[in-house]
Amino acid sequence: MDAPREKVWRAISIPEIRESWLPGTNLRNAIPIRQIPGKEVTYLMRDPYPPHLESMVTFHLAQSGENSTCLRIIHQLTDAKCLPPAKAANSNSVEMICAA
Numbered sequence: 001m002d003a004p005r006e007k008v009w010r011a012i013s014i015p016e017i018r019e020s021w022l023p024g025t026n027l028r029n030a031i032p033i034r035q036i037p038g039k040e041v042t043y044l045m046r047d048p049y050p051p052h053l054e055s056m057v058t059f060h061l062a063q064s065g066e067n068s069t070c071l072r073i074i075h076q077l078t079d080a081k082c083l084p085p086a087k088a089a090n091s092n093s094v095e096m097i098c099a100a
Contacts, residue, residue: 005061005069009038012059028054044078053079 001008011017015030024030028044033056035041042058057075064070 001069001071002067003069004067005038005063008061008069008071012061013037013041034058051081053077053082055079 011021013032013035015024022043025048026045028046030043032041032043038061040058040060042056045055045057047053047055055075055077057073060072060074062070062072
């Protein structure tokens with residue numbers, strides 16, 4: 001981004017500014033769950049439409065020049081409805097047959 005890291009940090013961390021591009025209605029909680037000031041902030045999100053999936057979005061900043069910033073956005077689906085089911089230890093799968 002063609003902006004200093006401090007300016008980008010303000011856009012992602014100050015609720016009044018963040019609200020203009022990431023509305024609080026898309027967040028499960030407007031308070032970050034993790035924050036490293038000036039470098040990284042993580043929010044929990046909740047899809048406003050059914051099935052209302054939950055996810056986690058992390059904004060990571062790194063200075064890439066005198067007045068430029070590298071913004072990396074990591075969006076992870078964390079909703080239990082979408083995660084693969086746990087594999088039973090006694091499922092007699094190939095791995096367990098070989099272990100016997």
